[in-house]
Each structure stands twice: as C-alpha cells, then as structure tokens.
Amino acid sequence: MVSQELAPATTFANVLTDAVRGEGPHPQPAQVTTALLEAERQAKQQRYGVDAEALLGSWQLRFTAPNKPAYKAGQPVGKGFYWPAIAPGTIRFSRAENQGDALTIQNQLMLGPLKLQFSGPAKFLPKKNLLAFDFVRLQFFVGRWQLLTLPISGKTGNGEAFPTTRISQLPFFAFFAATERYIAARGRGGGLALWIHSGE
Template identity: 35%
Template sequence: MTSSDQLQTTPSINPVLDQAIEFLTTKSATPPAPEAVVEALLASEKMARQTKIRHTYSQLLGTWRLGFVTGTKRSRRRAGVILGAGRFLPNWVKIQLSYSPSESDPEQGTVENSVDLGVVQLVLSGPTQFWQKTNILAFDFTRMKISFSGLKLYSGYIRGGQKREACFYEQSLKEQAFFTYFLVKNRCIAARGRGGGLALWTKAS
C-alpha cells in the first residue's frame, strides 16, 4: 500500500479535534473543552489500533507546532501512569518539532525540537528512526543550540551526545525515547509519548 492509499483510507478526523485545530491555527475559533480533546485523542488512538493504519516517516516531514498536551500521574492501583488533565499551550509559548529526511534511509532522519520564548531560543536535535509496523518514531536529542536575541550562546553536543549519536541505530527501542503516532494528517499529528502522555501538533505555517 502506498502513502496516498493510506491517507485515503484514514478515517475522517474527530469533530472535536477539528475544532481544536481551528483554534490552534486561527485563534479566532472557540476552543473545545480540554477534557473533550483528551477524549477525542483517546478515541482516535483506539481507532488507529483497530484499523491498523500504518504511516511513513515521509508523512511526518516538516515543522509542527505543539498545541495541546496532557500530563501523567502515578497510580498505584493501576500499577503505572494514568493521564492527567489536558491543556492548550498559551500563544506566547512556541514549541515546534521539525523532521528532516536522511539521504540513505527513508525511515531515518533528524529531528529538531525548538522552544522560542521571545528573546531566548533553545533547539535540541538528533537522529530519528521510524518503525512503520508500530508507527513508533524513536529519537535522541544529542545536540543543543541556545540563542539570545539572535546571538548564539552555545552550539554543540550534550550529555555525551557524540557517542550516543554514533550508536543510535544500533540500540534497541527500549533504550530510546519515542512517540507512537496514532493520527497523521496534513494539518496535524498526534502521538503518545513513552511516558504515557498525549500530544497534538498542528502544521506550522
């Protein structure tokens, strides 16, 4: 099945998520209740498991702005983590993911996670590996750039990043951070993180 076939067979987006995307991209729309967004994300995740839709890394390429996240909390009764409250990120907080392709492998590439707080910008970057059978995107942040009012303060490896970057593709998935993408559209992507939280991004203009 080709990528275009996969997109054609993907179920239409949940109306609540559609409303959330309108709010995040236009700011003129009325936001849905955070609790409703969480339920809509969970419903989309369940549908993705049932329909067994498979995505490709090429569908993730580009820049996506983080717009909605859920927290997690420990639960002894459930022996793990459960979802906390969800929230929209304020407009002045600009957090973006940018995926770029590799020249050697269509399911590998690099990721940049940028946090822009006005005069201060932090960019973390590193290698990625997409596992199509499970829609899992593994990654590692091995480098960091810090700028203040456009002036570069630091650019280089972090936490033994050079060594970690060199052996990234030899590691097993359990050794890596990852997102499991259950919704991939032209306007948005949504995933569950390794820690159990949910996140929704919209396509950056």
C-alpha cells in the same frame, strides 16, 4: 477524570480539527483529551498506518495531556491543556542527508527572543508507527544570534550508536493520527500530544 465525553454526533476528528483551528471557540480540554484517546483507540483497532512522509516538516505543539491519560473501566481518565502561545514549542522532522531512510529531529522552545533547540537522529518504524529519537546537540539563541552550541550525551552518546540501538532503550513517539493539519502521538512517558502544522 475527564468529565465531558464526545456526543454521538461529534467525532474525535471534528474535535481535533476544531482544536487546531486558529480562530473561534475551541473545544474544552476534557473534550480534546477524550478525542485523542478515542483516536488512539480506533487507530489500534483499525491498525491505522502512518506514513513517515506525513510527519516531515515543522509542527507546533497545540495541546498536551502529560499525565498518562487512558480509558479506565470504559471511561476516559486524564487531564490536558492547550500549550501557551507565549512560549511556542515546535518539533521538526526531516530526512538526514545521504543516509537512506534516516531522519533527524529538532525540538525547539521559544520565549520572546530566547530560543532553545535540541536536535539529533531519528528513525521511524512503520509497522508500529513509532518514531524513535535521541537528542545529541543543544543550541541556544537570542534573536538571530547563536550564543551556545554543545554536544550532549543522549541515550546513544554522541549518536553514533543510534542506528543499532534498540527501540526499548530510546525515547519515542507512537503516532496514531497524521493529517495535513495535525499529528498526534503518545510519548514513551505516557503523555499525549497534538501538534499543528506550522506551514514551514
């Protein structure tokens, strides 16, 4: 159980802003998990809308609570942790060329000179703040050298069926916060994530 609730004078926005700060003391993981849950709850209550344009660009994973955190009996339950800087994870959303509102997604994990990338098509449903996607390509790099690029069989095969595939059949992120500094979402598996804008 999350043991540390937000004090009345400390809003979830303050905690999340402090969590993505580059320097200085950061909030305890329990506080960040609680702040994410509160941000999600308020977004639902206020029918907060996320603009797809606010998601475009590169975002570095800052914090994750993977084990389906939630409110139970009015109390926040779930554990999270700051993502280790030694293995930065980055997600990038961009417009697909000549495809209207279609998007692309790239998910990248680095460890020293090693870089693993998954990419594929994505689409955003503004009424539900859902960004659905499918990974259809894998690439592996050592430094600047690309050693491997492979098509992978995602939920929609090679991606051709993606535009007509139902959201219920795809992985997705349900976004509940999007600012110039950070974005936050719950994944289809139930985990929460907080990303910081990488400046790219």
